Amino acid sequence: MGFRLPGKFIAKQSAEARNVPKGYLAVYVGEAQKKRFMVPISYLKSPLFQNLLIQAEEEFGFDHPMGGLTIPCTEEAFIDVTRSLNSL
Numbered sequence: 001m002g003f004r005l006p007g008k009f010i011a012k013q014s015a016e017a018r019n020v021p022k023g024y025l026a027v028y029v030g031e032a033q034k035k036r037f038m039v040p041i042s043y044l045k046s047p048l049f050q051n052l053l054i055q056a057e058e059e060f061g062f063d064h065p066m067g068g069l070t071i072p073c074t075e076e077a078f079i080d081v082t083r084s085l086n087s088l
Contacts, residue, residue: 029078
């Protein structure tokens with residue numbers, strides 16, 4: 001949702017969406033209770049993280065219930081993946 005100005009498009013964002021630092025992506029993870037994580041966009045190149053994105057695509061398509069990218073795995077599994085990526 002947004003509005004147009006001549007030559008520009010300005011999207012309306014929630015306060016939470018504006019609180020994502022430059023170079024990061026907000027994702028929601030968890031089974032019953034979703035938790036918000038900030039991940040560096042550099043993770044998008046990683047095969048480990050890409051597998052999580054494939055799972056999200058298979059489960060949700062482009063309709064993410066949280067309004068943002070939702071990763072369908074346990075919080076513990078997500079932390080293990082990000083811990084592995086941080087050690088590279």
